Amino acid sequence: MLELYHNHMSVCAAKVRIALTEKRLEWKGHLLNLIGGDQFKPDYIKLNPKSVVPTLVHDDKVIVESNVIIEYLDDAFPDPPIRPFGAYDRACMRLLLKRLDDGSDGIHHDMSVVSFGSAYREQLIKRVKKKQELDAEIDKSMNATSKSWLQQTIHEGVEAESFKSAIKNIDKLLDDFEAILNQSTWLAGPDYSLADIAYTSYMTRLEMLSYQRMWSERPRVTDWFNRLKQRPSYELGILRWVDPAYQKVLNDGGKRAWPQLSKILRV
Numbered sequence: 328m329l330e331l332y333h334n335h336m337s338v339c340a341a342k343v344r345i346a347l348t349e350k351r352l353e354w355k356g357h358l359l360n361l362i363g364g365d366q367f368k369p370d371y372i373k374l375n376p377k378s379v380v381p382t383l384v385h386d387d388k389v390i391v392e393s394n395v396i397i398e399y400l401d402d403a404f405p406d407p408p409i410r411p412f413g414a415y416d417r418a419c420m421r422l423l424l425k426r427l428d429d430g431s432d433g434i435h436h437d438m439s440v441v442s443f444g445s446a447y448r449e450q451l452i453k454r455v456k457k458k459q460e461l462d463a464e465i466d467k468s469m470n471a472t473s474k475s476w477l478q479q480t481i482h483e484g485v486e487a488e489s490f491k492s493a494i495k496n497i498d499k500l501l502d503d504f505e506a507i508l509n510q511s512t513w514l515a516g517p518d519y520s521l522a523d524i525a526y527t528s529y530m531t532r533l534e535m536l537s538y539q540r541m542w543s544e545r546p547r548v549t550d551w552f553n554r555l556k557q558r559p560s561y562e563l564g565i566l567r568w569v570d571p572a573y574q575k576v577l578n579d580g581g582k583r584a585w586p587q588l589s590k591i592l593r594v
């Protein structure tokens with residue numbers, strides 16, 4: 328029995344839903360309301376001490392960290408395989424997974440900064456009466472790791488230095504993808520793999536923010552993302568779960584942020 332603790336809009340949780348779909352596995356879901364603080368409930372912290380989603384429970388075993396979970400799924404259920412066969416391609420896949428998770432240098436961090444700086448910060452600001460109450464609200468509603476990354480961005484939005492450096496890192500990632508996809512069909516060699524799965528939801532987040540112009544002049548990235556969207560796992564792992572209210576927050580916020588963002592990127 329596979330159980331997934333997840334959230335509609337979480338990029339890390341979407342990654343696991345796509346992997347489960349590609350592996351054709353049955354699973355039972357438990358949706359957490361992250362704004363409502365479900366991740367801080369004592370029973371959940373017992374499963375995931377960092378109070379983040381996703382968490383996978385396989386029979387009596389608990390697995391955390393989305394990159395670890397997707398590799399676990401491929402180890403526990405080898406057929407069909409979703410890791411490259413060659414040692415070098417597998418190393419490329421691992422490097423790309425690591426690039427998501429490199430702490431404050433990681434793409435996951437950058438995408439959180441960009442999402443909050445462009446859009447999600449508005450929701451926190453709306454909840455307080457005065458700007459001075461914002462730190463208390465951040466303190467109450469976010470876990471320690473997210474808070475340390477996001478405080479400056481929540482205060483300053485697209486003007487924050489943290490925002491500028493995050494969007495530049497993401498732009499550099501897209502450059503690297505364009506070069507990789509010039510050499511191979513998928514991100515880690517000739518076959519679709521965990522590397523492609525891991526980045527699908529991050530591309531989708533950029534698209535929901537209306538930032539498609541970041542890759543409109545990168546034809547290989549454009550083609551790769553279109554191929555990802557044609558897979559049934561895109562519908563089942565991502566689209567089916569989209570919360571329209573959140574999609575609107577991202578879409579509206581991204582459109583407002585674009586003029587400043589395009590100045591930073593000079594596009």
Ligand SMILES: N[C@@H](CCC(=O)N[C@@H](CS)C(=O)NCC(=O)O)C(=O)O
Binds near residue numbers: 379380393473
């Ligand atoms: N490295 C972790 C990151 C997990 C993470 O940051 N999850 C976010 C959603 S994508 C979360 O649960 N945030 C809730 C919070 O920060 O309170 C993973 O890959 O599983």
